[in-house]
Amino acid sequence: LAKTTQPISMDSYEGQEVNITCSHNNIATNDYITWYQQFPSQGPRFIIQGYKTKVTNEVASLFIPADRKSSTLSLPRVSLSDTAVYYCLVGGPLGDSGGYQKVTFGTGTKLQVIP
């Protein structure tokens, strides 16, 4: 399993863009990069997933350089409701043909949004 490294915590003011970087030096060819968000007392929630280059959805963007050894989750104009723990996961392959995917949740990045 690819090991991931993220900052333990980050603070940001409301309205700012937040970038959380995850390092995954031993990512494998079949691995995808997935980010989850977890609020206190809730299970994690899928945010975004990518393989290479850039992926954007209605919530966030994910930037992955060509060597894929790191990735950056970008949250535009954060609000107080974005205060949560963000986890970077690396694993693969995709598919639901009866195969499986073991991934590891690290300790995540605790994002505190300040008014």
Place this chain on the structure above:
Amino acid sequence: NAGVTQTPKFQVLKTGQSMTLQCAQDMNHNSMYWYRQDPGMGLRLIYYSASEGTTDKGEVPNGYNVSRLNKREFSLRLESAAPSQTSVYFCASRTGDNEQFFGPGTRLTVL
């Protein structure tokens, strides 16, 4: 769709007691997972099931057993609870696109 449901939401056990945590999903997913999360920590995988009838150990399987009863249900059993098993337990199921859906969790305290 209810998504992933877990019962019970809270449980207090005495050391040595047994119990089963129930999990069900109505999204027709093949893969299901059990995690535990200790305070201030990330999630650690206990067991997973790639499909109905198959189960395999994750990172921290000791002290637990699982049953994939059918495609919908995946239960976690503690045969003889220990204080070290005090934790929040999350069940999840996974789509073919890699997205995991989590249940609301079971908060277990072992005295």
